[in-house]
Amino acid sequence: MHVDLTAADGHTLSAWIEGPANASRALVMVQEIFGVNSHMRRLAGVYAAQGYRVVVPALFDRVSRGVELGYTADDVARGRTLRSAVSDAHALADIEAARTALPAGLPQGIIGYCWGGTIAWWGATKLTGFKAAVGYYGSGIAATKDVVPNCPVQLHFGEDDSGIPMADVRAIEAARPEVEVFVYEGAGHGFACEQRGSYVKPQAAKAEARSIEFLAKHVK
DSSP, rough: OEEEEEOTOEEEEEEESSSSSTEEEEEEEOOTBBBBBHHHHHHHHHTTTTTTTEEEEEEETTSSOBBBSSSSHHHHHHHHHHHHHHHHHHHHHHHHHHHHSSOOOEEEOOOOTTHHHHHEEEEEEHHHOEEEEEEEEEETTTGGGSSSSSSSSSEEEEETTTTTTTTHHHHHHOOOOEEEEEEETTOOOOTTTTTTTTOOOOHHHHHHHHHHHHHHOOOO
């Protein structure tokens, strides 16, 4: 269901919430550059089925409300424009609003995809309160690889991602040996999104299983 959240600076944003009301654990899920679209809602359902209360904040509400893009070239261009208009500070403020909107006392994790993969890393390194973080193909992670995370982190990258050189992935591994880093052969950017041409079902399933196992281990 859709709900409204309020960030610390007074900004009101929408969010998708799913999962059992009596859940024993919670998860903030962070969108790609395509908004809180049907792909993100499907993923929320996957983790809701694992017993999480899941909240997916609409980070583009700072710029344009109700954004739900597809995956055409025009959608990519629109998503990049919207993403560039949202400051890192505002994105983190909205993540914190989502985190604090979850039922008090529940252990919380964070997971993100694409732009959200980078933000999930920031959730681990710039925020406190998360028990674990999982990031998929976050291109901005390498730039802050030297920051020590406040919780266990697992990262997923496609070997053939044209936007994230393998040199960046290896640099992350070298800087942060405590972080679980998985690289998927034959996979590019967005390999875990069933609506994209880059979708690789076997690798997506493998990454999802690893994510579920990792979060179950630490978010408790």
